[in-house]
Amino acid sequence: MASRASSAVLSRAGRMRSKLQSSLEASVLEIEDVSHQHAGHAAVRGSGAAETHFNVKIVSSKFEGRSLVSRHRLVYDALADELRSGLHALSIVAKTPREVAPE
Numbered sequence: 001m002a003s004r005a006s007s008a009v010l011s012r013a014g015r016m017r018s019k020l021q022s023s024l025e026a027s028v029l030e031i032e033d034v035s036h037q038h039a040g041h042a043a044v045r046g047s048g049a050a051e052t053h054f055n056v057k058i059v060s061s062k063f064e065g066r067s068l069v070s071r072h073r074l075v076y077d078a079l080a081d082e083l084r085s086g087l088h089a090l091s092i093v094a095k096t097p098r099e100v101a102p103e
Contacts, residue, residue: 012051012087016079020058023078027097028059034091052088063096 010018013031020029032055056075063071071094079087 012082013054016054016056016082016087019078019082020056020075024058024060024062024074026058026060028057028100030057031055052086054087054089055091055093057093059095059097059100061097063094064098068094 013033016031017029020026020031033051033053034055035051035053058075062074066074072092075090075092075094076083079090
């Protein structure tokens with residue numbers, strides 16, 4: 001029950017951060033709420049939902065050897081509860097540590 005109470009207190013971005021960090025052990029995790037840019041869109045207009053659109057940049061060794069589609073599936077799987085409860089859209093940049101390391 002404590003997790004439900006803490007979920008109610010955390011913003012969607014906070015819950016997303018917690019879920020992505022625990023499931024994908026991210027070395028870099030940036031979450032940007034861009035919902036304000038989509039406030040008039042039909043899918044959210046009148047819904048009362050405030051946190052619906054996010055940009056996510058994540059770097060994880062769990063992406064090693066995986067295709068871009070597979071990486072995105074891992075992110076969507078980690079955020080399944082959020083997607084069922086009002087998260088409408090994600091823009092995802094998913095990289096491995098080697099892909100972002102300076103050469």
